[in-house]
Amino acid sequence: MIALKDVQFRYKKQRPLFENLNLTLQPGFIYGLLGKNGAGKSSLLKHMAGLLYPNSGECRVFGYNAQDRDPNMLQDIYVIPEEFELPGINISSYVSNNAVFYTRFDYAQMDAYLTEFELPRTVKLSNLSYGQKKKFLIAFGLSTNARLLILDEPTNGLDIPSKSQFRKIMASALDEEKLIIISTHQVRDLENLIDNIVVLEQGSIIFNQNVAAISERVTFEYNLNGVPDDEVLYSEELHGRRAGIVKNLSGMETRVDLELLFNGIVKDAATINRHFAN
Known part of the structure; x- marks a missing residue:
C-alpha cells in the first residue's frame, strides 16, 4: 500500500506544489494518474519512489518511509521514467548486471517479453530506437516482479501495434500483490486497462474514483x-x-x-x- 499523509512540498524559490496532499493506493489495481502539464504528476511519482522528500507530512510505501530508500523497499519498486538514458551494452549484459537487485526477477519471463516485443538481444541498447528502448524497460520492469511499478508516459514512442501489446502485457502482469501506477497524457491508451482514475490539478487531487x-x-x-x-x-x-x-x-x-x-x-x-x- 502507498499512503501519502498531509504531504507538503515546494521546489526552492517556487510556490508550494503540494499542500496537505493525501492519497492512498492499494495493491491489486492499475491506477491511471492524469493531469495537465505542470500539475505535479512526475513530482508525485518521485515522492513515491523516494527520489523527492516532502517538506512535511509523510509518504509510506509498503510500510517503509519512502525517503529512507530502504533496500528492502527499493527491491520492490521499479520506475520507468519519461526521459532516460541506456548504456552501450546489449540486453543480456544489462539483465546480468541489474537483475541481481531484484530478488524475484524472472529470467524466463524476461525472455518471453523480449520475444513478444521482437527485441534484438545482441544489439547495443544505446543503438535501439526510442520505442524499442521503451519496450525493453517495460519488459525488464515487469520481469523484476516488483510490487510497485511506476510508469511515466509509457506509451510515448510506441506505435499502434506496440500499444496494443503493452495493454495486453500490463493487464496480464497484475496480481493481488502488485500496484501499478501509469501517468500519461495519452488517456485513450489507458482505456480498458486501468482500474482507478486519479486526477491531479495544480498539486491537488481533484478526482479519485474506481x-x-x-x-x-x-x-x-x-x-x-x-x-x-x-x-x-x-x-x-x-x-x-x-x-x-x-x-x-x-x-x-x-x-x-x-x-x-x-x-x-x-x-x-x-x-x-x-x-x-x-
Whole structure:
C-alpha cells in the first residue's frame, strides 16, 4: 500500500506544489494518474519512489518511509521514467548486471517479453530506437516482479501495434500483490486497462474514483440533443455536436470515455464530484 499523509512540498524559490496532499493506493489495481502539464504528476511519482522528500507530512510505501530508500523497499519498486538514458551494452549484459537487485526477477519471463516485443538481444541498447528502448524497460520492469511499478508516459514512442501489446502485457502482469501506477497524457491508451482514475490539478487531487463506479454513475453522450439540462454534468463541442458527461439514471454499466471524463473533471471537478458523493 502507498499512503501519502498531509504531504507538503515546494521546489526552492517556487510556490508550494503540494499542500496537505493525501492519497492512498492499494495493491491489486492499475491506477491511471492524469493531469495537465505542470500539475505535479512526475513530482508525485518521485515522492513515491523516494527520489523527492516532502517538506512535511509523510509518504509510506509498503510500510517503509519512502525517503529512507530502504533496500528492502527499493527491491520492490521499479520506475520507468519519461526521459532516460541506456548504456552501450546489449540486453543480456544489462539483465546480468541489474537483475541481481531484484530478488524475484524472472529470467524466463524476461525472455518471453523480449520475444513478444521482437527485441534484438545482441544489439547495443544505446543503438535501439526510442520505442524499442521503451519496450525493453517495460519488459525488464515487469520481469523484476516488483510490487510497485511506476510508469511515466509509457506509451510515448510506441506505435499502434506496440500499444496494443503493452495493454495486453500490463493487464496480464497484475496480481493481488502488485500496484501499478501509469501517468500519461495519452488517456485513450489507458482505456480498458486501468482500474482507478486519479486526477491531479495544480498539486491537488481533484478526482479519485474506481472505473467501475464511474461506469455506473455516468454515461458519455456524443449528441446531447434532447437530454435535459439537469442531467448533464459537463458538455463540450465535439465534431459539430454537443457531447458530454450525463448522469446514468439506468444504473447499467457503460463505456468510460477517459478523454471526455478528464476534460470534464479539469473544467468542473466540483460538479462531477458532487454527483459521486450523492
